[in-house]
Amino acid sequence: MLIDEYATNLTFLADQRYIGRFLAAGSKQVLQDAVGMLRSQRRATIWKFSILRERPLAFRENNQRLQVDVTAIIDGRGDQVIDVRTLLRVWCLDKSLCYREGIDADLVRTRFAEAGRRVLARFHFERRVAGTVRPEPVYHLQVGGVPLDDENCWFPKQLEVPRFYFPPMDVILLCELILVNFFHEDSRDLREKPEWKRLVMKSQQTFQGAYFNDFYSHVNSEANTILGNLIL
Amino acid sequence: MPIKVVYIDDVVQDLLKYKAKFAIDSRAREKFAIEPINTPKSPGDYDRISKANPELLLIDYNLDIPDENNEVIGISGVTLSTELRKRFSEVPIVLFTRKSVFRIQDYTKIKETLCSIDEIVYKQDIFKADSSILEELYKLSAGYKTLRNQSSRSWDALMKLLGASQSDMELLEQAESPVSYGKGWAAASVAAWIRNIVLEFPGILYDQVYASMLLGISKGAFQSENVQETFAPAKYKGIFEPPDGRWWKSKLLNVAYSMMNKKERELPLRDGFPAALERRKETAIERAKCVFSGESPADWVCHVLKKPVMIKYSLSYKADNRPTVMDEARVSFEAIRTSNDFDERHVDPLGRELIPDIRKMPKPAESVSVD
Numbered sequence: 001m002l003i004d005e006y007a008t009n010l011t012f013l014a015d016q017r018y019i020g021r022f023l024a025a026g027s028k029q030v031l032q033d034a035v036g037m038l039r040s041q042r043r044a045t046i047w048k049f050s051i052l053r054e055r056p057l058a059f060r061e062n063n064q065r066l067q068v069d070v071t072a073i074i075d076g077r078g079d080q081v082i083d084v085r086t087l088l089r090v091w092c093l094d095k096s097l098c099y100r101e102g103i104d105a106d107l108v109r110t111r112f113a114e115a116g117r118r119v120l121a122r123f124h125f126e127r128r129v130a131g132t133v134r135p136e137p138v139y140h141l142q143v144g145g146v147p148l149d150d151e152n153c154w155f156p157k158q159l160e161v162p163r164f165y166f167p168p169m170d171v172i173l174l175c176e177l178i179l180v181n182f183f184h185e186d187s188r189d190l191r192e193k194p195e196w197k198r199l200v201m202k203s204q205q206t207f208q209g210a211y212f213n214d215f216y217s218h219v220n221s222e223a224n225t226i227l228g229n230l231i232l
Numbered sequence: 233m234p235i236k237v238v239y240i241d242d243v244v245q246d247l248l249k250y251k252a253k254f255a256i257d258s259r260a261r262e263k264f265a266i267e268p269i270n271t272p273k274s275p276g277d278y279d280r281i282s283k284a285n286p287e288l289l290l291i292d293y294n295l296d297i298p299d300e301n302n303e304v305i306g307i308s309g310v311t312l313s314t315e316l317r318k319r320f321s322e323v324p325i326v327l328f329t330r331k332s333v334f335r336i337q338d339y340t341k342i343k344e345t346l347c348s349i350d351e352i353v354y355k356q357d358i359f360k361a362d363s364s365i366l367e368e369l370y371k372l373s374a375g376y377k378t379l380r381n382q383s384s385r386s387w388d389a390l391m392k393l394l395g396a397s398q399s400d401m402e403l404l405e406q407a408e409s410p411v412s413y414g415k416g417w418a419a420a421s422v423a424a425w426i427r428n429i430v431l432e433f434p435g436i437l438y439d440q441v442y443a444s445m446l447l448g449i450s451k452g453a454f455q456s457e458n459v460q461e462t463f464a465p466a467k468y469k470g471i472f473e474p475p476d477g478r479w480w481k482s483k484l485l486n487v488a489y490s491m492m493n494k495k496e497r498e499l500p501l502r503d504g505f506p507a508a509l510e511r512r513k514e515t516a517i518e519r520a521k522c523v524f525s526g527e528s529p530a531d532w533v534c535h536v537l538k539k540p541v542m543i544k545y546s547l548s549y550k551a552d553n554r555p556t557v558m559d560e561a562r563v564s565f566e567a568i569r570t571s572n573d574f575d576e577r578h579v580d581p582l583g584r585e586l587i588p589d590i591r592k593m594p595k596p597a598e599s600v601s602v603d
Contacts, residue, residue, distance in 0.1 A: 012582055016556045017548055189531065192543040195582040 002079040003042045009172060009199055010035045018196060019175050022183055024058040031057055049074040053148060062182045065094035072171050083127050084168040084207055090121040111152045119153035125169040137165035137230035139211060165230045167211045172203040234265040235373040238286040242271050242297040257359055259366050271295050271305040278319060286323050288373040289316055293329035317348035322380045322419040324350045324372045347424055364475045375471035376423060385416030394470035400482055403436045406557040427472050435558030437468055437478040441533050445540045447488055448502030448529035450518040463487055502529035524566040525596040534564035536573050547583035565590045
């Protein structure tokens with residue numbers, strides 16, 4: 001069963017030998033709680049896996065004083081994945097990167113001093129909302145999105161484009177992306193491990209297999225462009 | 233001063249035989265003064281052991297032969313050891329037995345689970361010419377003596393006995409230490425912690441295989457006289473120092489980096505250090521080679537074969553309950569394919585899925601076409 005297999009994979013993910021040592025204090029519990037919720041739905045036809053913004057899966061600060069967190073909502077029906085929506089936020093804890101003297105308002109400085117951090121970048125990996133009138137790829141990446149107030153992130157909420165075509169990214173695939181980009185040196189050993197690769201490959205197959213099969217047919221399509229096919 | 237040993241056995245001939253052997257053997261006679269005593273059956277018998285003021289207790293396992301009064305103790309050496317630990321809490325206790333009556337495989341992890349036994353020694357092995365058991369027993373007794381004589385039983389005092397640096401102290405604290413703040417420590421539990429965890433599992437201290445892998449060089453290269461001299465400041469000199477040596481990982485890194493120039497420091501240590509060594513010694517240095525692929529430098533050690541391996545050719549292997557601060561145990565593809573000591577049950581389910589493919593896959597060197 002997909003629920004069981006995914007719950008097991010996420011349990012491995014949280015282990016100290018995998019990403020456990022890269023997580024912020026308390027975040028292992030976030031993952032374990034989300035896995036518990038997932039397992040509790042194993043008899044249900046429709047299921048949902050969620051890690052919410054109020055209690056995200058947070059990584060520890062890296063050597064550039066950046067801290068990344070992940071939220072996720074995955075909907076499924078039986079062994080089928082219906083929807084994958086994940087968000088990756090990059091927080092900055094370094095004042096020199098968060099506040100530009102002489103350009104930013106004093107309020108930004110005050111807010112940064114209070115919170116000690118600020119969101120510098122947000123990346124939404126989403127599926128097209130059913131019934132949307134805007135032409136957007138079935139799975140896409142959107143930079144920005146709608147931040148919460150405590151993120152102190154300046155990004156115009158009205159700017160909802162561009163949306164890049166992008167494969168669905170679940171929590172495990174996002175963790176690999178985070179390790180490569182934010183803990184490149186520290187995670188080298190982990191990324192070499194065959195069992196880690198196996199874990200990531202399982203998520204690739206579950207969440208991206210169908211996407212890339214379709215994508216490949218679009219690459220070879222003579223009737224339409226890739227983007228043209230993906231926004232249909 | 234020789235170590236005072238009380239040897240407890242139910243077989244009178246053995247008591248006499250080993251008293252004589254300890255007296256004759258040139259390695260033993262200077263270091264040990266042995267007092268053979270028949271198994272204790274009454275409080276008076278325990279007083280006799282106490283009066284001998286033992287610094288090491290050797291106990292036979294099988295104690296079912298009656299003494300001259302036709303009395304039998306009625307318990308095994310393992311059970312007796314718990315009574316003796318209660319009475320002599322700061323003296324090492326060694327089960328001294330024969331392979332024919334005590335099969336260690338039937339008592340796996342007995343040392344870890346029974347805090348009353350520090351070591352198990354087979355009678356037929358102790359005086360073998362190539363055996364280091366006598367030396368190990370001496371170090372065990374000497375270590376206990378140092379712990380006994382400590383006036384301060386604080387964490388800092390213990391760390392001083394190990395010779396730990398500040399950063400190593402922090403790691404040791406995470407290594408499931410039996411020291412509780414304000415309460416001090418008990419010699420037997422601290423001895424077990426040092427011997428069965430700190431010195432046993434790689435992570436804070438490294439043996440020769442791990443140390444050489446860390447530095448990217450072969451075990452042979454690490455054992456060479458000049459390399460040993462170079463890393464002498466990193467060698468563990470604390471209590472219970474094992475005969476085959478241990479090195480502080482933190483100090484190995486300090487020494488290695490101090491020898492490397494700017495360009496070498498920009499490389500991973502396993503590449504940069506051998507290059508630095510070759511530059512200084514003006515001679516080629518053998519690298520740590522992967523036991524499976526032959527590639528170098530290997531970046532881990534196979535738990536089963538005790539040989540260097542590339543992480544990418546190994547799987548996580550949970551063969552023990554080491555603290556998480558220690559290095560993860562991994563098993564090489566080579567051991568999975570060839571060793572009878574490999575136990576699939578220690579591999580987690582993710583790794584287990586890979587085993588059939590690992591057994592079938594050609595070795596990296598074999599997969600290269602030669603025609």
